[in-house]
Amino acid sequence: EAGVAQSPRYKIIEKRQSVAFWCNPISGHATLYWYQQILGQGPKLLIQFQNNGVVDDSQLPKDRFSAERLKGVDSTLKIQPAKLEDSAVYLCASSLGGGGSRAGYEQYFGPGTRLTVT
Amino acid sequence: GENVEQHPSTLSVQEGDSAVIKCTYSDSASNYFPWYKQELGKGPQLIIDIRSNVGEKKDQRIAVTLNKTAKHFSLHITETQPEDSAVYFCAATRGTPLVFGKGTRLSVIA
Numbered sequence: 079e080a081g082v083a084q085s086p087r088y089k090i091i092e093k094r095q096s097v098a099f100w101c102n103p104i105s106g107h108a109t110l111y112w113y114q115q116i117l118g119q120g121p122k123l124l125i126q127f128q129n130n131g132v133v134d135d136s137q138l139p140k141d142r143f144s145a146e147r148l149k150g151v152d153s154t155l156k157i158q159p160a161k162l163e164d165s166a167v168y169l170c171a172s173s174l175g176g177g178g179s180r181a182g183y184e185q186y187f188g189p190g191t192r193l194t195v196t
Numbered sequence: 197g198e199n200v201e202q203h204p205s206t207l208s209v210q211e212g213d214s215a216v217i218k219c220t221y222s223d224s225a226s227n228y229f230p231w232y233k234q235e236l237g238k239g240p241q242l243i244i245d246i247r248s249n250v251g252e253k254k255d256q257r258i259a260v261t262l263n264k265t266a267k268h269f270s271l272h273i274t275e276t277q278p279e280d281s282a283v284y285f286c287a288a289t290r291g292t293p294l295v296f297g298k299g300t301r302l303s304v305i306a
Contacts, residue, residue, distance in 0.1 A: 082239070120200075120285050120296025121240065134293055169239055176292060184230065185294060187239035 080104065082188030084170050090194045096158035099191045103151070103172030109133075110147055111185060112155050113169040121169055121187075127153065128176045160195045167192050198223040200288050202297025209276050210305050217300045219286035220268040226288040229262060229269045234283045234299075243284075244271070276304045 083102040091097050103110050109128050113121035124143065126133040129150040138145070142161070147153040157164055167190040175183045199222040209215050221229075227248035232240035246253045246260045246269065253260050257276075262269040269288075273280055281304045286297045 118298070120202075120287070120298050122296070123293040126292060137293075171239075184242055184245065186242065187232075189237070189239045 082170055082172055082186055084168075084188040084191055086191055087189065088192050088194075090196065091160055093162055093195050094159040096156065097160055097193060098154050098156045099168050099170075099193075101153045101155070101170030101188060103153075103170070104186060107172035107174055107186075108150070109173045109176045109183075110153050111171040111173075112145055112153070113171065113187075115167040115169055115190070117166070124155070126176070133176055157193075160193075162195050165193060165195045198226055198288055198290070198295040200286060200295050200297040202286050202300060204300060205298065206301045206303070208303045208305060211276060211278060213276055215271075215273045215276055215280070215302055215304075217271045217284055217286070217302070218268060219270070219288070219297050220266075221288040221295075222267070223288070223290060224264075224267065225290045228289050228291075229260070230287050230294070231258075231260060231271050232285045232287065232296075234285065236282075240285060273302075276302075278304050278306050280304050 112124045115121045124138045125135040125145045127147040130147045145155045169190045171185040171187045173183045173185045202219045230245035233243045234240045257274050259272045283299045285299050287294045
């Protein structure tokens with residue numbers, strides 16, 4: 079079974095520029111998550127999709143971050159304009175369903191995109 | 197909301213020894229506690245999880261224990277090997293979102 083795919087793997091941009099990340103979840107997984115992982119910390123949820131609807135985006139800085147899930151499969155996360163503090167690894171994860179506490183709804187992560195803002 | 201504390205932040209053990217990582221959580225309604233292993237340049241990999249209706253779970257050399265009364269859970273790795281060297285994260289949730297600890301960097305010295 080193929081895992082979660084993400085691209086690009088690395089990106090370097092200057093502050094105030096824009097950037098977009100792409101994620102393809104595990105086939106059949108209805109729920110997709112975007113996390114931000116700052117160096118030395120655990121992942122922090124930015125947004126959760128169930129199919130193509132948003133379940134939780136309470137931690138997403140909506141003035142500069144946006145995300146969409148195309149036809150309930152692939153997803154893109156965009157930052158515009160980027161700030162220095164956005165330097166982090168952006169992780170995409172997917173699960174069979176929402177509510178990760180249920181058996182069979184474990185979250186599986188992709189390799190992440192390392193963003194450096196200079 | 198949920199808050200997860202993880203200790204220690206770094207841990208060095210000799211190959212063959214055991215390693216223990218401990219986490220505490222704040223939300224008594226949390227009922228799912230996964231552990232992830234993250235190697236350099238890779239995403240977190242789920243290695244074991246436990247739900248609140250179970251006190252202990254074991255999978256070969258790794259085990260997790262849960263004390264709901266004290267609101268803490270632990271990861272135990274026995275007979276450590278160099279390939280166990282990585283950053284380990286605990287997490288807790290009552291459904292969503294998954295809240296992570298800050299991680300433990302485990303070094304296994306050959």
